[in-house]
Amino acid sequence: MSxxxxxxxxxxxxxxxxxxxxxxxxxxxxxxPSRKGFVQQNGILLSxxxxxxxxxxxxxxxVLPYMYMVQESFHPSLxxxxxxxxxxxxxxxxxxxxxxxxxxxxxASYNVTHLYAFxxxxxxxxxxTFANFCLCYPLxxxxxxxxxxxxxxxxxxxxxxxxxxxxxxxxxAFRVLLxxxxxxxxxxINMGLIDTSFDFLRADIGLYLGLSYAYLLIMVFPLYNGIxxxxxxxIEAARDLGASWWRIHKDVVMPFAKPGIxxxxxxxxxxxxxxxxxxxxxxxxxxxxxxxxxxDFFFQAFNWSRGSAYAFILLLAxxxxxxxxxxxxxxxLGEIAR
Amino acid sequence: MTSRLVYKLMTGFYLLIFFAYLFGPLAVMGVTxxxxxxxxxxxxxxxxxxxxxxxxxxxxxMMEGLWNSVIIGIGVVCxxxxxxxxxxxxxxxxxxxxxxxYYLITVSPVLTPGVIIGISTxxxxxxxxxxxxxxxxxxxxxxxxxxxxxSFICAYCMLIILxxxxxxxxxxxxxxxxxxxxxxxxxxxxxxxFLRPALFSAGIIAFLSSxxxxxxxxxxxxxxxxxVTVLAGRVRQGTDPSLSALAVIIIAVSLVGAISYEILKRxxxxxxxxxxxxxxxxxxxxxxxxxxxxxxx
Amino acid sequence: MSADVELDNVTIRFGSFTAVKGxxxxxxxxxxxxxxxxxxxxxxxxxRTVSGFLDPSEGAVRxxxxxxxxxxxxxxxxxxxxQNLALFPLMTVADNVGYGLRVRGVPREExxxxxxxxxxxxxxxxxxxxxxxELSGGQKQRVAIARALAVEPQVLLLDEPLxxxxxxLRQHMRNELRNIQKRVGITFIYITHDQGEALTMxxxxxxxxxxxxxxxxxGKSLYDNPATxxxxxxxxxxxxxxxxxxxxxxxxxxxETAHGPLRGRNPKGLKPGDKAILFVRPEAFSVGVGTxxxxxxxxxxxxxxxxxxxxxxxxxxxxxPITLTIGRQSDHALPGQGATLAASYDPTKALVLPHGRLxxx
Numbered sequence: 001m002s003x004x005x006x007x008x009x010x011x012x013x014x015x016x017x018x019x020x021x022x023x024x025x026x027x028x029x030x031x032x033p034s035r036k037g038f039v040q041q042n043g044i045l046l047s048x049x050x051x052x053x054x055x056x057x058x059x060x061x062x063v064l065p066y067m068y069m070v071q072e073s074f075h076p077s078l079x080x081x082x083x084x085x086x087x088x089x090x091x092x093x094x095x096x097x098x099x100x101x102x103x104x105x106x107x108a109s110y111n112v113t114h115l116y117a118f119x120x121x122x123x124x125x126x127x128x129t130f131a132n133f134c135l136c137y138p139l140x141x142x143x144x145x146x147x148x149x150x151x152x153x154x155x156x157x158x159x160x161x162x163x164x165x166x167x168x169x170x171x172x173a174f175r176v177l178l179x180x181x182x183x184x185x186x187x188x189i190n191m192g193l194i195d196t197s198f199d200f201l202r203a204d205i206g207l208y209l210g211l212s213y214a215y216l217l218i219m220v221f222p223l224y225n226g227i228x229x230x231x232x233x234x235i236e237a238a239r240d241l242g243a244s245w246w247r248i249h250k251d252v253v254m255p256f257a258k259p260g261i262x263x264x265x266x267x268x269x270x271x272x273x274x275x276x277x278x279x280x281x282x283x284x285x286x287x288x289x290x291x292x293x294x295x296d297f298f299f300q301a302f303n304w305s306r307g308s309a310y311a312f313i314l315l316l317a318x319x320x321x322x323x324x325x326x327x328x329x330x331x332x333l334g335e336i337a338r
Numbered sequence: 339m340t341s342r343l344v345y346k347l348m349t350g351f352y353l354l355i356f357f358a359y360l361f362g363p364l365a366v367m368g369v370t371x372x373x374x375x376x377x378x379x380x381x382x383x384x385x386x387x388x389x390x391x392x393x394x395x396x397x398x399x400m401m402e403g404l405w406n407s408v409i410i411g412i413g414v415v416c417x418x419x420x421x422x423x424x425x426x427x428x429x430x431x432x433x434x435x436x437x438x439x440y441y442l443i444t445v446s447p448v449l450t451p452g453v454i455i456g457i458s459t460x461x462x463x464x465x466x467x468x469x470x471x472x473x474x475x476x477x478x479x480x481x482x483x484x485x486x487x488x489s490f491i492c493a494y495c496m497l498i499i500l501x502x503x504x505x506x507x508x509x510x511x512x513x514x515x516x517x518x519x520x521x522x523x524x525x526x527x528x529x530x531x532f533l534r535p536a537l538f539s540a541g542i543i544a545f546l547s548s549x550x551x552x553x554x555x556x557x558x559x560x561x562x563x564x565x566v567t568v569l570a571g572r573v574r575q576g577t578d579p580s581l582s583a584l585a586v587i588i589i590a591v592s593l594v595g596a597i598s599y600e601i602l603k604r605x606x607x608x609x610x611x612x613x614x615x616x617x618x619x620x621x622x623x624x625x626x627x628x629x630x631x632x633x634x635x
Numbered sequence: 636m637s638a639d640v641e642l643d644n645v646t647i648r649f650g651s652f653t654a655v656k657g658x659x660x661x662x663x664x665x666x667x668x669x670x671x672x673x674x675x676x677x678x679x680x681x682x683r684t685v686s687g688f689l690d691p692s693e694g695a696v697r698x699x700x701x702x703x704x705x706x707x708x709x710x711x712x713x714x715x716x717x718q719n720l721a722l723f724p725l726m727t728v729a730d731n732v733g734y735g736l737r738v739r740g741v742p743r744e745e746x747x748x749x750x751x752x753x754x755x756x757x758x759x760x761x762x763x764x765x766x767x768x769e770l771s772g773g774q775k776q777r778v779a780i781a782r783a784l785a786v787e788p789q790v791l792l793l794d795e796p797l798x799x800x801x802x803x804l805r806q807h808m809r810n811e812l813r814n815i816q817k818r819v820g821i822t823f824i825y826i827t828h829d830q831g832e833a834l835t836m837x838x839x840x841x842x843x844x845x846x847x848x849x850x851x852x853x854g855k856s857l858y859d860n861p862a863t864x865x866x867x868x869x870x871x872x873x874x875x876x877x878x879x880x881x882x883x884x885x886x887x888x889x890x891e892t893a894h895g896p897l898r899g900r901n902p903k904g905l906k907p908g909d910k911a912i913l914f915v916r917p918e919a920f921s922v923g924v925g926t927x928x929x930x931x932x933x934x935x936x937x938x939x940x941x942x943x944x945x946x947x948x949x950x951x952x953x954x955x956p957i958t959l960t961i962g963r964q965s966d967h968a969l970p971g972q973g974a975t976l977a978a979s980y981d982p983t984k985a986l987v988l989p990h991g992r993l994x995x996x
Contacts (some may be wrong), residue, residue, distance in 0.1 A: 004465070014439075022433040042427075043521035053424035058443050061489040064466075065458035072461055139356055142349060157596045162360050164592040166550045168569045169585045173363035175573075176370060176582075216360065266449070274451025276553050281573050291453055298557065304461060311454050318451060509721035515709040516686060517735035517786055527738075531725050613768040620771035 007067045011059055073309035094309030117288035122317060125272035128211045129265050132219045135212070136264070140223035141253065145232060163217045171281040174210045178282075206282040211272050218271060219264040226260015227253060262329040270318050290314060364589065371582035390583040397580065403568035406480065407549050410564060413484040414491055414548040415541050421488070422495025422540055423533070426503050429496070445497075447490035452553030459486035459558050479562030486558035487548045494547060495540040502536035637821040638699030638712065638789035639664045640685060645694035647680050654680045656846045657694070662824060662839075667816050669833040670826040672843035672869075673994065678826040681843075682792050685824065687711045699789060714783035715792045719799070720775055722767045728754070728778055729763030735786035753781040756815075773804050780815065790822045797832065809836055830870055834858075842866045844992065860902065860986075867914045867986065869994035874957050876913040876931075877990065880905050888987045889928060893952035898928040899985030910990035915980050917946070917960040922970070925979025932977040933957065935970050945969060949976060 042050065074090045098114055143152060162170075230253060238248045254261065279289035294314065297307035372386050394400060425444055432440055447455060459482055467476040475481075506529070514524045530537075552566050559567055572581060640662040647655040655677040662668045670678040683689045685696055687708030696703045703711060714735075723731050730737075733750045741749070754760050757777035767775065776796060783791055793812075797805045813836050816823045827833055833840050834854040841851045842865070850862040854870075861867035868875060878892035880901075888901035890913045899913045924930050933949040936956050943963060947970055948956040959978055961969065970976045 018433060018436040018439075021435060042431075042525070046522060046525055049420075050424040050428055053421045054428050057421045057425065057488070057492050058440075061459075061485055061492070062443060062447055065455075065462035065489070068462040068465070069454070069458035135356070138352055142353070146349075153600065157600070158357065159360070161589065161592050161596060162364055164546070164550070165364060165585055165588050166552070166566060166569065168552060168566060168573060169367070169581060169588070170363065172569075172573050172577075172581055173367040173585065177363050177366055213359070213363070270449060270451055274453050274553065276453060276556065277570070280570070291451070294453060294457070295556075298457065304457075307457060308461060311457050314451060315454050318449070322449065507719075507721065509717050509719055510723060512688060512708070513715070513717060513721040513723075514734065514738075515688075515707075516713070516715045517738065517782070518709050519734075519738040520709060523738050527734075528723065610768075613766060616765075616769040617771060620769065620774060623771075 004068070004071065007064065007071055010067065011063050069308045070312050072305055073312050075305050077303050077305045094306045095313075097306065098310065098313060113288065114290075114293060117290050117293060118313070118317075120288065121273055121290035122321075124208070124211070125269050128208065128215075128272045129268045131208075132212050132215060132268050133223075133261070133265060136216060136219040136223055140220050141227055141249075143220075143224050144227035144230070145235070159217060159220060167214050167277050168281065170214060171210050171277050174206055174213065174282055178206045178209075204283065204287055207278055207287060210278040210282040211275060214275070214278060215268045215271050218267050222260040222263035222267070223257065224260070226257030226263070230256045258329050262325050266322055266325050269321055273318060273321075274314065364585065367582045368586050368589070370579045371586045373579065375579075390579045391587075393578070394580040394583045394587075399563065399568050399571075400565065400580075400584075403563045403565040406562060407565040410480055410483050410487070410555075411545045411548040413480070414487050415544045417484060417488045418491040418495045418544045419537060419541050421492045422499050423537065425492065425496040426500040429500060430503060444493055446493075448493045448497075450490070452490075452551065453557065455489050456486050456554040456557030459489065459554070460560070477560075479558070479560035482558040482560065483555050483562075483564065486554045487551055490554075491544050491547050494543055498540045498543065499533060499536045502533055506532055636787065636789055637665050640790055640822060640824065641695075641697040641700075642681070642685075643695045643697065645681070645684065645691045645696060647677075647684060647689060648692040654846055655684075655691075658848050659694075660841060660848060660851050662822060665820055665822055666838045667813065667823045667825065667836055669837040669840045670824070670843055671828070671830055671833040671840050673828055675845075676843040677846040678843050679794060682715070682794055682824065682826050685790070686713045686715045686792050712789040713792055714786055714788035714790075716779050716783055716794060716796050718794045718796065720779045720796075722775060722779060722782070724767050726767070727763060728759070728765050728767065728770070731767065731778055732763075732781045732785050734782065739786070749785060753785055756784075757781045772800055773808065776800065776808060777811075780812075784815075784819060788821065790824060791816075793823065793825045795827050797827075798829075805832075812836060834870075842869060844869070844994070861914075861988065862903075864912050864914075864988050864991035865994055867912075867988055872917050872958060873914050874917065874951075875953075875993060876915070877953075878911060878913065880907050880909045880911050880987070882907060887982060890987055894931045894933070896928050897931070897985070898926075898982040899987045900983060901987045903987075903989055905987060905989060911987050912990055912993075914986045914988060916984070917958040918962075919980045919984040920959040920978045921980065922947075922959070922961060922976065922978055924977045926982075929982050929985070930977055930979040931957070932975060935972055935974050935976050937972060938969055940969065947976065949978070 073094055074092065076091050076093055097111065098118075099111060143155060234252055234256075235248060238252050243251070274291055275289070276291055276295060279287055279292050280295075283289060283292075290310070291314065294307050294310045297303050297310060301307075371390055372388070429437070429440065429444070463482055463485065464477055510528055510532075511524055514528050515521075519527065550566060552570065555564055556567055556570065569581065569584075642658045642660050645655060645658045646653065658677075658681060670681060672678050680689065684691055685698075685703075687703065687706065687710075690704075698712060723734065726734070729747075729750050732753055733746045736746045736749060750763060751760075754763055757780060759774060759777060759781075762770075762774075767778070770778065779796070796812075797808050800808060809832055812823075812825075825833070825836065837854065839851060839853055840857060842849045842857060844865045850857060850866045852860075852862075857866060857870045861870060864875070867873050876890065876892040876894060876897055878890040878897075880888050881891045881896060882889040883901060883906065884898075886901055887898055888905055888911070889896050889898050890911050892913060897913050899915070905911050931949075933951070935947060936950050937948045939946045939948075945961045947959040947961060949959065951957045957978075
């Protein structure tokens with residue numbers, strides 16, 4: 001049984017196990033008698049539709065592709081004719097490549113470029129997340145607690161409209177702004193602050209600005225939802241007891257809005273780390289972004305197995321971050337998904 | 339009361355900076371759309387022109403991309419809204435022990451980087467299409483783009499519909515059954531009308547998310563193009579302000595959309611208030627009669 | 636067309652919790668029958684089982700002699716008025732009332748005619764076009780009834796329909812419902828925790844407590860001849876004197892209580908040594924000393940003057956005071972607070988019943 005075939009078997013096995021459990025419970029009368037059977041509750045036609053629709057999505061669009069990609073990353077890069085043949089064995093060579101790079105000669109070396117790109121990506125994503133949070137928190141607070149309902153709707157619209165402009169166009173807009181003849185450079189030169197135009201893009205400043213800009217909305221909404229549920233009286237009470245505004249936020253508002261904060265931070269981090277457009281269009285020639293490396297493996301090297309391995313590493317990093325956030329903030333997964 | 343004043347000033351200043359950061363780049367780009375130089379320039383402003391808008395419409399690749407994006411968008415809506423509906427109903431009825439796993443699986447595409455979804459879609463469907471011999475039908479950029487996007491857009495739809503579904507009064511379903519309706523009738527007469535606003539929002543969100551998606555589509559689209567991938571290509575090559583023109587159009591369209599939404603919402607609120615007022619009048623009339631209501635013969 | 640309803644040893648379990656134990660009774664064709672009991676006693680569970688939303692764990696439900704096992708709620712000849720009415724908010728009044736006809740495929744003109752007739756029956760003519768959100772509480776109530784009657788059920792089930800209305804409206808609706816039932820002539824099964832409602836509207840009442848049907852009888856029988864301690868304490872006001880039976884004399888029994896030996900009727904044939912409770916209604920007491928075995932004496936805690944009658948509350952040996960009703964005709968002056976008062980009763984008006992759970996306040 002090839003590893004590829006195994007991928008199909010695992011979901012079927014899981015479903016069968018749950019089905020058996022459900023039948024066993026019903027037979028023993030341990031379940032709730034007011035719960036009717038699924039087919040009984042929805043009629044045959046609808047039940048079939050529901051099951052088929054959900055099965056197609058969860059199996060063919062989610063579970064199977066992921067598992068397939070993961071198992072593919074353990075295969076060597078082969079020409080199509082060699083696949084399934086004797087050379088097609090399970091191997092860790094792509095993962096080894098990530099850490100060690102090409103082994104030329106006898107000295108042990110590390111794949112410094114890729115490792116460095118990986119850590120830099122994660123670090124920058126973290127910083128962008130934090131900066132985003134600091135930027136958006138006051139606005140979310142204002143929206144949730146201070147703005148009246150009419151103003152609120154207006155501000156929300158004002159927030160949403162820019163985000164209907166595609167992220168690529170927005171990246172482009174920043175490029176226009178920050179380019180050598182762009183507005184900012186011209187303004188700075190005219191004001192006499194610098195002599196020649198400063199290459200923002202090479203210095204990665206464009207990248208940082210572009211990344212934090214792109215996900216402002218993603219951070220604002222969960223924060224807003226999290227803070228909105230807080231009873232205004234609690235803040236009044238805290239102020240009444242003499243707490244400074246810093247302490248009010250630290251002790252009353254933020255602990256309450258924890259799920260919202262966790263949600264916003266998680267999403268921004270994932271989107272930043274997995275971002276393609278910003279590094280491609282706002283990065284300088286030396287910018288190394290991990291996701292761009294994955295892109296190159298696919299479109300330039302046509303090395304799908306290796307690309308899958310790197311993609312899987314990225315996925316693991318994201319999952320790791322999510323788990324970290326869940327642990328640090330002490331929230332559950334259900335509270336994060338809005 | 340100076341602390342209040344300071345607070346208000348600081349809030350105003352902060353809001354100003356925030357929205358300047360938000361709108362600034364777009365405003366600048368909007369200006370460049372009407373400026374004549376071949377490279378998007380805002381300052382100095384040479385002359386006013388609309389030639390970039392016409393250039394946009396004459397751009398064949400762009401138009402082809404636009405058409406494909408619309409088709410894919412419609413495809414995604416037709417797939418994601420029914421699936422989202424089915425998924426949310428299953429979520430409320432699934433065997434309780436399996437629910438956590440089911441939730442994890444259905445929500446995971448939302449949290450997964452789009453790149454990974456795109457890659458996995460292509461890898462899986464290529465092999466699947468080959469082994470089942472459906473390659474010429476399934477292994478196409480448009481189809482794979484729909485599949486890849488649907489992976490997480492179904493999740494969006496499911497969450498939107500689920501939020502509304504959880505506010506559904508089960509007693510209405512029972513009342514309809516009690517009156518003799520069959521289950522399909524209950525579904526179409528009672529549940530779907532209730533869910534209609536959510537289905538509508540889900541459809542809109544699905545279309546918009548599909549239209550503007552880049553990370554996943556860029557892998558899944560293979561050799562075809564969508565508006566967004568064409569854009570990406572143009573930006574990479576360095577370009578003329580026709581892109582700025584596109585941005586202006588998008589902003590104009592979304593503003594129109596937002597304003598119409600606002601108008602519709604206000605009208606709906608007004609109608610609800612009127613109905614409530616009529617109910618209250620009826621209550622008062624009833625109490626005034628001392629609870630006695632004319633009984634029919 | 637109406638039908639009778641039979642519960643044959645019906646038991647309903649939820650996991651390890653038994654909501655209804657061995658319920659057996661027959662509701663006659665065309666009767667207004669009520670289930671009366673405190674919250675959680677199982678009456679809603681029985682109603683949902685009759686309407687088909689629950690299957691009994693044991694026993695059978697028969698409507699018109701036909702066993703309803705396996706017949707779903709949408710195929711039973713019953714209609715249910717929900718506690719929160721469950722009107723369809725997105726439909727007009729006419730669409731609500733006509734919904735049952737619509738799903739049966741009744742053509743549009745005939746449907747419109749029937750809906751008009753029903754709207755006139757509930758005194759809401761020409762209101763068919765209104766939305767549910769524009770109606771008052773009482774109007775919604777009547778629309779719910781019309782909607783149920785439209786499908787011409789053999790049995791109409793009502794789940795505490797008046798609990799959400801305010802007092803005056805509630806009293807008016809009690810008469811309305813009774814009139815409608817008489818006019819339409821079908822079996823009504825009504826559940827409530829309010830004994831005033833049950834007593835005024837019903838032909839017969841089943842009193843329930845903790846899943847068990849304590850007694851099924853007409854209101855007057857429940858009041859005069861309660862079968863268990865629960866029924867005696869739940870229906871109307873009653874003074875319980877717990878103790879042990881010391882002697883039986885004919886159809887009377889003597890019970891040793893904390894107030895001394897007291898005599899009362901012994902309908903259940905209790906024997907000496909049985910634990911029992913002697914019940915005396917407040918209105919059965921007279922001020923003054925009577926026979927030794929039918930007199931109690933205690934300190935007056937409070938006296939309330941209520942116009943036609945007055946109540947005196949004597950300190951009892953348990954937590955609750957002993958309640959006496961003093962009529963205007965009595966020529967004794969009202970006792971003062973703190974005074975010692977003797978009260979006596981006619982033993983034939985007292986009941987000795989087996990010891991059991993009392994209705995809590």
